[in-house]
Amino acid sequence: MIDDNARASRLTAEKRPDLQLSFEFFPPKTDVMEQKFWESIHKLAPLKPRFVSVTYGAGGGTRERTLRMVSSIKADTGVDAAAHLTCVGASRDEVDAVVRGYQAAGITRIVALRGDAPEGVGQPFTAHPDGYRNAAELVEGIRKIGDFDISVAAYPERHPQSPDWDSDIANLKRKIDAGATRAITQMFFKNADYLRYVERARAAGVTAPIVPGIQPIHSFKQISGFAARTGATIPAWMAERFEGLEDDPETHALVASAVAAEQVIELLDEGVTEFHIYTLNRSNLALALARLLGKRPD
Numbered sequence: 001m002i003d004d005n006a007r008a009s010r011l012t013a014e015k016r017p018d019l020q021l022s023f024e025f026f027p028p029k030t031d032v033m034e035q036k037f038w039e040s041i042h043k044l045a046p047l048k049p050r051f052v053s054v055t056y057g058a059g060g061g062t063r064e065r066t067l068r069m070v071s072s073i074k075a076d077t078g079v080d081a082a083a084h085l086t087c088v089g090a091s092r093d094e095v096d097a098v099v100r101g102y103q104a105a106g107i108t109r110i111v112a113l114r115g116d117a118p119e120g121v122g123q124p125f126t127a128h129p130d131g132y133r134n135a136a137e138l139v140e141g142i143r144k145i146g147d148f149d150i151s152v153a154a155y156p157e158r159h160p161q162s163p164d165w166d167s168d169i170a171n172l173k174r175k176i177d178a179g180a181t182r183a184i185t186q187m188f189f190k191n192a193d194y195l196r197y198v199e200r201a202r203a204a205g206v207t208a209p210i211v212p213g214i215q216p217i218h219s220f221k222q223i224s225g226f227a228a229r230t231g232a233t234i235p236a237w238m239a240e241r242f243e244g245l246e247d248d249p250e251t252h253a254l255v256a257s258a259v260a261a262e263q264v265i266e267l268l269d270e271g272v273t274e275f276h277i278y279t280l281n282r283s284n285l286a287l288a289l290a291r292l293l294g295k296r297p298d
């Protein structure tokens, strides 16, 4: 039987005071993209997310833009902003200088990552001869500089370069033990993978929050491409739902909204209270999801 009361309480903000959202953006490249970036930030800021994060181009190519965007988000909206940072192609001194730049700009949150080889995701990673060799070492380095809130990456389907589950989870534990506050997952579409991952991490003694990274499907073609590169699986049922919608943006958006809603509501029912939403600098699906989770603009 349909339980309307259960549905109502699940989706009412007052009943979910513990619900926390964060939104991920990338630094815009052009003036037009920057305008869209700010439109989206201003629509999402009234939801009072825990933070908005801005990614870091693999080889540091977005260093200035990431810093500028993160500093401006905080100044313009009052929302806390987190700057991503990778170890790719830079010495420890160079990376430390970026961290000190964040510190000088008043940024207190960092998403610390190893990053991928400049030759492309999936290619073997070679650290700079004087650089941090992985994210755990980076976290340790950041901790020496200041009291940052540090997030690290987690992979419900295992990082493609992890030889097995034990080494994948041991790597997550190293990052948390080095001083990270939370892990944020790579996109995933099968909630069972995430729940199993959390179970494995807890069994290994990881107690930090493991926040699910939710990727709304703005464009099935684009997201399938990202997924293939990052080792995330697109289930057959999902591909079927979007099949033939390439030239029908309205239906595509409605299906995307339903798919993402289904995913987060199922996680909510499993007791998950924190979500990180990959926005790709768009606000519409993120806004819809926030609303379904009971978050209203302040």
Ligand code: FAD
Pocket (backbone or CB within 6 Å): 054, 055, 056, 057, 058, 059, 084, 085, 086, 111, 112, 113, 114, 115, 116, 133, 134, 135, 136, 152, 153, 154, 159, 160, 161, 162, 163, 167, 168, 171, 175, 184, 185, 186, 187, 213
């Ligand atoms: P690590 O945790 O260092 O691990 C990478 C691999 O190396 C794993 O397989 C691990 O098991 C292995 N490994 C690590 N240390 C050791 C060791 N001591 N011995 C043996 N094996 C080891 N990329 C960007 O370029 N810019 C971004 O802004 C960005 N943001 C991201 C945000 C999130 C939430 C996520 C999930 C990913 C993001 N990425 C970003 C992608 C990320 O850089 C890649 O997934 C990269 O391949 C791994 O980074 P990591 O921090 O997880 O690496």
